[in-house]
Structures are given as C-alpha cells and as structure tokens.
Amino acid sequence: MHNNMKLSRVVPIGFGTIFALMIGVGLASKLSMQVLANSMASVNRTYQIKGSLQELEKSLINAETGQRGFIFTGKEEFLEPYNAATTSLPTDISQLRSKLSNEEQKRSLVEVERLTQQKLDELAQTIALKRQGKEQELRALVLSGLGKTVMDNIRRELNKMQSVEDDLLVQRRAAATQAEQLASLISLGGTLVAIILGSSVAIFIARRVVQPINQVATAIASSASEIAAAVEQQEHTATQQAAAVSETTTTMDELSASSRQSAQQAEAAANSAQQALILVDGNGLGGRQGGEHNSSLRDKVGQIAEQILRLSEQTNQIGSISSLVSDLANQTNMLALNAAVEAARAGEHGRGFAVVAAEIRKLADQSRKSAERISSLVSDVQNATNSTVMVADEGTKTVEGIVTAMNNITVNNQQISLTAKQQAIAIEQVVDAMISLNQRALETASGISQTKASTQKLNEAAYDLKVVV
Structure with missing residues (x-):
C-alpha cells in the first residue's frame, strides 16, 4: 500500500x-x-x-x-x-x-x-x-x-x-x-x-x-466484521452481566427482608430475656412463689430457646444468601473482566465500554466485600446464638446460676440485636450497590447496541466503497 x-x-x-x-x-x-x-x-x-x-x-x-x-x-x-x-x-x-x-x-x-x-x-x-x-x-x-x-x-x-x-x-x-x-x-x-x-x-x-x-475497502469490511463479532460477544456478555446483576439485586432484596426480620426477632429475644431476668429476680420472694416463678422461668427459658433456635435457622439462611451474593459478585466480576477484554478487542469503539466494565468490577468488588462482611456478622450472630442456646439449655436443667445465665442471655441478645442492625445496614448498602451496578450494566448493554449499529453502518459503507471501486 x-x-x-x-x-x-x-x-x-x-x-x-x-x-x-x-x-x-x-x-x-x-x-x-x-x-x-x-x-x-x-x-x-x-x-x-x-x-x-x-x-x-x-x-x-x-x-x-x-x-x-x-x-x-x-x-x-x-x-x-x-x-x-x-x-x-x-x-x-x-x-x-x-x-x-x-x-x-x-x-x-x-x-x-x-x-x-x-x-x-x-x-x-x-x-x-x-x-x-x-x-x-x-x-x-x-x-x-x-x-x-x-x-x-x-x-x-x-x-x-x-x-x-x-x-x-x-x-x-x-x-x-x-x-x-x-x-x-x-x-x-x-x-x-x-x-x-x-x-x-x-x-x-x-x-x-x-x-x-x-x-x-476489503480491509475495512474485514475489520468491521471482526469488530461486529467482538461487539456481539461483548453484548452477550453484558446481557449475562445485566441478568446476573438483576438476580443479585433480587437476592439482596430478599436478604434485606430477612435481615429486618432477624433484627425484629433479635429484639423480641432481648425483650423475652429481659422479662426472664425480671422473673428470676423475683425468685427470692418465697418458696411457693419461688416454685411458681421457677416454673414460669422454665417456660420463659423454653420460649427463649425456641426463639433462639428459629433465629439460628434464619441466621443460617442469611449465611446461605450471603454466600450466594458473594458467588454472584464473583460471577459479576468475571463478566466485567470478560467485557473489558472484549472492549479492548473492539479498539476505539470499545474504549467507553472498558471504562463501564471497570466501574462494574469496582461495584462487584464492593458487593463481594459487603457479602464477606455480612458473612462475618452472620458468623458472629451464629456464635452468639449458639452461646445463647447453651445458656438456655443450662438454665432449663438447673436454676442455680440462672441470674448469671440470664444476664449473659440479655447481653448476648443485645449483641445479636446490634449485629442484626449492622447487618441490615450493610445489606442496604449492598442493595444500593447492586442497583447502581444494574444501571451500569444496562448502560453498557445500550452502548454496545449503539456500537453494534455503528459497526453495521461501517460494514455497509465499506461494502458500498468496494462496489463503487
């Protein structure tokens, strides 16, 4: 040439x-x-x-x-x-x-x-x-x-x-x-x-x-075809990414609801523990009254144990959902990486999509970190719940040391309530990140569609040039 x-x-x-x-x-x-x-x-x-x-x-x-x-x-x-x-x-x-x-x-x-x-x-x-x-x-x-x-x-x-x-x-x-x-x-x-x-x-x-x-003209047509193929692959990747982000957003909404329910149950457990503590404090009033209080105490302790077991099950569900969020964040990160690679292959036409893919990766990393934080909080909740269950079992078997055990239960329930609130805040942050990530993914898909149309026009122009020559 x-x-x-x-x-x-x-x-x-x-x-x-x-x-x-x-x-x-x-x-x-x-x-x-x-x-x-x-x-x-x-x-x-x-x-x-x-x-x-x-x-x-x-x-x-x-x-x-x-x-x-x-x-x-x-x-x-x-x-x-x-x-x-x-x-x-x-x-x-x-x-x-x-x-x-x-x-x-x-x-x-x-x-x-x-x-x-x-x-x-x-x-x-x-x-x-x-x-x-x-x-x-x-x-x-x-x-x-x-x-x-x-x-x-x-x-x-x-x-x-x-x-x-x-x-x-x-x-x-x-x-x-x-x-x-x-x-x-x-x-x-x-x-x-x-x-x-x-x-x-x-x-x-x-x-x-x-x-x-x-x-x-032949070279332009060939390049346009290659760009079209790369953009089509990138569009497919962005579509998958948008679907994954949408699924992640739905999951995080469910996780947010579960977190709020967990916080409510933790607060209810704390109230029950407080009532049990009051009942225990009334144990020294008399023998007969003490027996009645002990019976009421066992009932309350049983109720607390039952609520804590349900709280443990829900905490396990939250842990599963958090793991799923982490997996989805990793998958989103991989899709963003693939989109960046496809954008790099597209050259000048994919430079904007590379920037969007980088932002998506950042949001995916934030989601993964939030999920890890949630997992850590869930682990703390599970530990506290296990401790509470053990204390409740011990309170059911013996009344001695009930005051001390109930104090521990109260403290643990308060810790559970605080942890659940922190978990709810973290989940809200993850939900916001997922919404932003979803918007970026939709913008990426739209931009890729425009690039695909421009590439098609470039291919048609190259064909017209070849026909004229």
Whole structure:
C-alpha cells in the first residue's frame, strides 16, 4: 500500500499526460494544416499567375487587333480594345509582380514589361501614322516586322514564365499532397496514440488507485466484521452481566427482608430475656412463689430457646444468601473482566465500554466485600446464638446460676440485636450497590447496541466503497 502513488498524484499525472498529448496532437495538426494551407495557397497563387500571364497576352493581342482594325478602316471605334489594353496592362503587370515569389520569374516579368512597353510604343506609332495619313511610312513600319518580332519575344517570355509556373505547380502540388498526407497521418496517428495512451493511463490508474482502494475497502469490511463479532460477544456478555446483576439485586432484596426480620426477632429475644431476668429476680420472694416463678422461668427459658433456635435457622439462611451474593459478585466480576477484554478487542469503539466494565468490577468488588462482611456478622450472630442456646439449655436443667445465665442471655441478645442492625445496614448498602451496578450494566448493554449499529453502518459503507471501486 505504501508503494502505491496517492490518488491526488495519480489522477493529475494521468489526465495531465492525456491533456499534454492532446495539446501536442492539436499543435501538430495545426502546424500540418498550416503547411497544407500554405501549400494550397501556393498552388492557388500559381494558378492565378498562370491566369494573369494569359490575361496579359490576351490584352496585348486585343491591343494589336484594335490597332490593325484602325489601320485597315481608319475608324476610331476599332481602337477600343487598344485603349482598354493600354489602360489595364500597367495594372495587370503590377498585380502580377506582387504575386511572384520566384526570382527568375521576377526577372522574366521585367523583360516582359519592357517588351510590352515596346509593343505599345510600336502600336502607338502606327496609329499616329494612320491618323496623320502617312500611309507609306505606316506600310514601311508594318512591313519591317518590328511589331511581329516584339510580339514573338513577348510570347516567348510569357511561355517561358508559363513553363516555370508549370514546374512550380508540380512541385507545389506535390508539397500540398505531402502536407495533406502528413496532416492525415498526424491526425490518425495522434488519435491512435491518444487511445493507446488513454488506455494505458486507465490501466495505470486502475492498478495504482483502484486496486489499493479495493484492498482498503476489503480491509475495512474485514475489520468491521471482526469488530461486529467482538461487539456481539461483548453484548452477550453484558446481557449475562445485566441478568446476573438483576438476580443479585433480587437476592439482596430478599436478604434485606430477612435481615429486618432477624433484627425484629433479635429484639423480641432481648425483650423475652429481659422479662426472664425480671422473673428470676423475683425468685427470692418465697418458696411457693419461688416454685411458681421457677416454673414460669422454665417456660420463659423454653420460649427463649425456641426463639433462639428459629433465629439460628434464619441466621443460617442469611449465611446461605450471603454466600450466594458473594458467588454472584464473583460471577459479576468475571463478566466485567470478560467485557473489558472484549472492549479492548473492539479498539476505539470499545474504549467507553472498558471504562463501564471497570466501574462494574469496582461495584462487584464492593458487593463481594459487603457479602464477606455480612458473612462475618452472620458468623458472629451464629456464635452468639449458639452461646445463647447453651445458656438456655443450662438454665432449663438447673436454676442455680440462672441470674448469671440470664444476664449473659440479655447481653448476648443485645449483641445479636446490634449485629442484626449492622447487618441490615450493610445489606442496604449492598442493595444500593447492586442497583447502581444494574444501571451500569444496562448502560453498557445500550452502548454496545449503539456500537453494534455503528459497526453495521461501517460494514455497509465499506461494502458500498468496494462496489463503487
């Protein structure tokens, strides 16, 4: 990927090359067309020169014809061709000179101009002699052949110039043909080269740009799939975690109710012990009364023992529930650890969930510590309950030392009541922690669902990019 040229460089280079080639082909075509136009202009100018030479000869012939008609008839109207020729010939010669580019032709035109002037002078002389009525001199001048000689020389020079123009015409036609062929070759060749180079540039862009983009799209799609799988696993873990937290919360609610009931029973046991102590204190009033008090005392002690046994059973239940809470806290801790691992695998998308998972682990640790504290308190309650049971058994078997035993029972029951209250407070704290933990777990599940949707959109975008490329 790093060896491939960037799109911002490949596309300008590719299209810049095509544009440069098109400009080159356009310039070459323009130059070739300019050469062709110049060649065609030269050919047209040659035809114009040939036409001008023919017109020049025609004007001289017309002048000579008018001169002959005037000589034979003496009528002025026969001089119209002559007069027109004398007027147009200087202009025709001047225009012809501007069209000539060949030096030899220019020299020949100078000679033609001299001979033309000589011919016009000869014609003017014969016309003047005719007007003057000098027929003998006119006849002698015509028979001298001067006019014919000059006209023959003019025709020879004009034919010479025509021959040169014919040679130039052949050359210029060949040059025009070559220019036309060159223009066609440049046009067709340039088009062919442009097609070949355009195809090469397209292939180059496809290899340098499209394939890397396709690879990137494939990599994005693969990464999105992996992230989706990780997020799905994390979502499953968070769901389990939320269920475990919900179950823990329910259990802690039950534990809280049991703790309150235990505290009430402990308080009732303390009251019963206090009443028993009062009854014991009344034992010294008399023998008969003492017997009644002892019977009442045994009944009270029996009731106390029965209540303490029930308290022991409930304390065992609280211990079981506390163990279950500890197990659930450990399970929640493991689920939070798994969620943190899955969040780490998700990369940037799972960073927020890693923070939430860490908070969940902290709350799970607090729950576990609270459960351990509850277990410790339950153990204290059980020890105190066992002591109370032993004391109650001893009080049932013998009345001696009942006062001391009842004092111990009172103290133990007070300790049980205090411990139960502390246990209730601790359980309330655990319940609050479980509620907070449940809220965090729900937030984690919601965040993971959003990440899953974003990952799905990323996967769809990668697929669209791959399709477009």
